[in-house]
Amino acid sequence: MANDLLIKNGRVIDPLNNVNKVADVLIRNGVFAGVGDKFNANGVKVIDATGKFVTPGLIDIHVHFREPGDEEEETIASGSAAAVRGGFTSVVAMPNTDPPIDNATSVEYVHRMARQARKTHVYTMGAITKNRAGEQLSEMGLMRQAGAVGFTDDGSCVQNAAVMSRALKYASMFGDVVVSQHCEEASLAGKGVMNSGYQSTILGLPGLDRLAEEMIIWRDIQLVKKTATPYHVQHVSTAGGIKIIREAKQQGLPVTCEVTPHHLLLTEQCVCDYDTNYKVNPPLRTEDDINALKQAVRDGIVDALASDHAPHLQSEKELEFLAAPFGIASLECAFALYIKALITPGVIDWPQLIAMMTCRPAGIIHINKGSMTAGVQGDVTIFDPNVEYIVDAAQFKSKSRNCPYNGWKVKGKIEYTIVQGEVRYSSE
Amino acid sequence: MKTADKTNFQWTHKHLLGLKDLSAQEIEFILDTAKGFEQISTRSIKKAPPLRGKVVVNLFFEDSTRTRTSFSLAANRLSADVVEFTMKTSSVSKGETLLDTARNLEAMGIDIVVIRHNAGGAPKLLSRSISACVVNAGDGYNEHPTQALLDCYTIRKQLGTLKGKKIAIVGDIAHSRVARSNIWAMTKLGAEVTLVGPPTLMPSAVDKLPVKISYSLDDIIGELDAINMLRIQFERMANNPFPSVREYSHYFGLTVDRMKKARPDMLVMHPGPINRGLEMESEVADGPNSVILDQVTNGIAVRMAVLYLVSQANQIVGQVKS
Numbered sequence: 001m002a003n004d005l006l007i008k009n010g011r012v013i014d015p016l017n018n019v020n021k022v023a024d025v026l027i028r029n030g031v032f033a034g035v036g037d038k039f040n041a042n043g044v045k046v047i048d049a050t051g052k053f054v055t056p057g058l059i060d061i062h063v064h065f066r067e068p069g070d071e072e073e074e075t076i077a078s079g080s081a082a083a084v085r086g087g088f089t090s091v092v093a094m095p096n097t098d099p100p101i102d103n104a105t106s107v108e109y110v111h112r113m114a115r116q117a118r119k120t121h122v123y124t125m126g127a128i129t130k131n132r133a134g135e136q137l138s139e140m141g142l143m144r145q146a147g148a149v150g151f152t153d154d155g156s157c158v159q160n161a162a163v164m165s166r167a168l169k170y171a172s173m174f175g176d177v178v179v180s181q182h183c184e185e186a187s188l189a190g191k192g193v194m195n196s197g198y199q200s201t202i203l204g205l206p207g208l209d210r211l212a213e214e215m216i217i218w219r220d221i222q223l224v225k226k227t228a229t230p231y232h233v234q235h236v237s238t239a240g241g242i243k244i245i246r247e248a249k250q251q252g253l254p255v256t257c258e259v260t261p262h263h264l265l266l267t268e269q270c271v272c273d274y275d276t277n278y279k280v281n282p283p284l285r286t287e288d289d290i291n292a293l294k295q296a297v298r299d300g301i302v303d304a305l306a307s308d309h310a311p312h313l314q315s316e317k318e319l320e321f322l323a324a325p326f327g328i329a330s331l332e333c334a335f336a337l338y339i340k341a342l343i344t345p346g347v348i349d350w351p352q353l354i355a356m357m358t359c360r361p362a363g364i365i366h367i368n369k370g371s372m373t374a375g376v377q378g379d380v381t382i383f384d385p386n387v388e389y390i391v392d393a394a395q396f397k398s399k400s401r402n403c404p405y406n407g408w409k410v411k412g413k414i415e416y417t418i419v420q421g422e423v424r425y426s427s428e
Numbered sequence: 429m430k431t432a433d434k435t436n437f438q439w440t441h442k443h444l445l446g447l448k449d450l451s452a453q454e455i456e457f458i459l460d461t462a463k464g465f466e467q468i469s470t471r472s473i474k475k476a477p478p479l480r481g482k483v484v485v486n487l488f489f490e491d492s493t494r495t496r497t498s499f500s501l502a503a504n505r506l507s508a509d510v511v512e513f514t515m516k517t518s519s520v521s522k523g524e525t526l527l528d529t530a531r532n533l534e535a536m537g538i539d540i541v542v543i544r545h546n547a548g549g550a551p552k553l554l555s556r557s558i559s560a561c562v563v564n565a566g567d568g569y570n571e572h573p574t575q576a577l578l579d580c581y582t583i584r585k586q587l588g589t590l591k592g593k594k595i596a597i598v599g600d601i602a603h604s605r606v607a608r609s610n611i612w613a614m615t616k617l618g619a620e621v622t623l624v625g626p627p628t629l630m631p632s633a634v635d636k637l638p639v640k641i642s643y644s645l646d647d648i649i650g651e652l653d654a655i656n657m658l659r660i661q662f663e664r665m666a667n668n669p670f671p672s673v674r675e676y677s678h679y680f681g682l683t684v685d686r687m688k689k690a691r692p693d694m695l696v697m698h699p700g701p702i703n704r705g706l707e708m709e710s711e712v713a714d715g716p717n718s719v720i721l722d723q724v725t726n727g728i729a730v731r732m733a734v735l736y737l738v739s740q741a742n743q744i745v746g747q748v749k750s
Binding site: 190 | 448525526527545546547548549550552553557567568569570571605608631632633634636637667
């Protein structure tokens with residue numbers, strides 16, 4: 001069968017099943033058939049993974065694929081190709097397209113384009129409110145039926161507390177669907193383009209107050225107390241925000257959060273030359289914030305690592321810092337960046353890292369992925385943790401090159417990205 | 429007073445983007461160079477040849493009268509050809525990006541771009557992308573280096589030095605590029621700078637700047653050698669940082685009454701244009717302590733020095749140093 005595959009002799013890390021050993025992985029008919037060492041697999045295609053790591057396919061629950069509307073920046077096809085090159089077998093596209101994904105037909109469109117691209121699984125979230133305007137609830141139920149894995153107005157934050165309260169209440173009737181928030185209180189954020197503080201002062205750029213993030217996280221968590229709806233904080237960037245999330249988790253509230261590579265690796269200091277590749281929202285913060293995020297990763301407070309892959313045209317990023325759009329395109333090097341941020345300095349071990357990129361994000365969006373449990377779709381990522389390479393944005397499959405890591409020396413090379421037993425990317 | 433030894437000192441910057449990254453010696457060197465140019469403006473033939481054959485473009489994306497005129501005169505007196513390029517709208521709304529505009533100008537063979545722009549960092553962006561010299565004539569609320577240079581020049585001329593002098597900068601610090609450039613230049617030259625204004629007009633993390641902060645002009649005015657009154661920029665006041673003009677003037681206006689608490693020889697400065705009766709009463713602006721018009725005069729010599737130095741650096745160092 002075309003979708004039968006035996007991956008031999010790799011170090012298999014399957015955190016959900018507590019597997020961390022050298023073993024073989026068998027995929028039959030596109031689904032996992034077992035992890036062990038005595039498979040009789042005559043005639044099955046074999047990948048020798050000796051010396052390499054074999055994990056459930058990596059999942060990124062926060063990417064922007066720009067289609068429909070901004071296809072010159074990214075399409076679902078180009079984004080999908082970028083995803084598998086980055087080792088990701090499942091991604092969640094954000095609904096802030098033009099028009100936004102705020103109805104079932106749009107959700108189906110995303111799925112259709114993803115099927116045609118035939119690279120990675122592309123899931124999508126639906127908008128919380130119609131047209132992402134923050135006023136009227138969108139058709140959450142119909143989008144849910146069409147396959148939306150959660151709701152967010154990402155790019156914008158639902159400002160009106162009553163609307164957010166209503167969204168959380170309404171979503172609770174679907175039981176297990178997550179409502180996600182880009183946490184940014186608009187009046188405090190103002191027209192800020194970077195973290196508010198000493199750096200913004202000496203650069204003469206309008207600052208984005210960290211309280212804008214913390215205040216919305218706090219507000220939403222109060223609302224979650226009433227509804228018990230699963231609530232997810234996107235790209236948390238501040239020590240204060242993490243503290244609030246930590247307390248909510250200690251109270252047993254259904255709150256999760258994600259952290260991006262840039263908030264783990266870069267600080268506001270990077271903006272010193274007005275390089276717009278460092279313009280991102282939430283903005284790059286400080287060393288203290290990075291330390292708080294890493295501590296939270298170590299303590300298990302951070303549930304998922306997510307790239308917030310945000311492709312933009314070079315011509316847009318060549319504008320003045322005030323005028324350039326927010327965003328960093330990092331899908332194709334994100335995995336190596338997490339290694340740099342978390343494994344190399346010894347913040348966490350490999351099973352913890354892989355869990356934050358497989359079973360834990362799968363749990364947030366409630367998909368049956370992220371493990372090698374028999375019967376689960378046979379998505380696998382094979383990488384060599386010791387191979388060093390230079391990030392070269394010119395080689396990206398993404399349509400965009402707005403990547404501040406261009407030229408960085410990183411470690412951890414994706415060798416194979418396998419979706420349902422089929423090799424969708426190989427480094428050779 | 430000269431601390432820079434001209435025989436050993438080599439100016440190496442082909443751009444003047446700000447004063448934050450310049451050394452005290454470099455700032456002194458500009459001021460010394462300006463002193464040499466000052467007398468050209470008083471001759472009957474107000475011209476010298478150093479920039480003959482060079483083209484200077486005034487690329488102004490914001491309204492400006494004195495700065496643009498001052499740069500034009502400075503360039504003219506050095507025998508450069510001057511082109512005015514004024515766009516009231518931002519590059520984005522115009523449909524052509526800043527870089528495209530600059531590349532087009534460069535294709536026409538310009539040597540020095542003097543840029544004013546509403547976005548902090550725009551001159552830096554330009555300097556990375558074109559080979560002409562870039563001189564910042566004010567970018568957003570980042571820096572306005574030639575204004576601070578002429579402020580320092582004026583103080584130095586009046587008081588001999590900035591070292592140990594007590595200087596207050598009063599008003600809208602948060603949105604002021606003049607304040608930022610002044611802070612860098614004056615503190616590097618040894619002055620003790622105090623920022624004065626309501627907390628709502630102070631930038632974030634202001635305590636990390638190398639300055640003192642005061643919310644009371646009355647408390648400190650008696651100690652000052654010079655006071656630099658910033659213009660209240662209503663166009664940047666969308667969020668209403670103080671309740672009324674009357675209340676602002678009550679606490680921070682430089683009135684005749686308040687001048688009685690000042691030392692009799694305190695220099696009164698203002699980058700212009702003045703909102704008479706708001707940050708300063710007319711009697712003070714036109715009074716014996718005022719050096720406001722000296723600032724304007726000195727601005728030409730300072731800008732001549734800047735244009736001359738960046739142009740020389742471009743010739744000597746070529747593309748190596750920027």
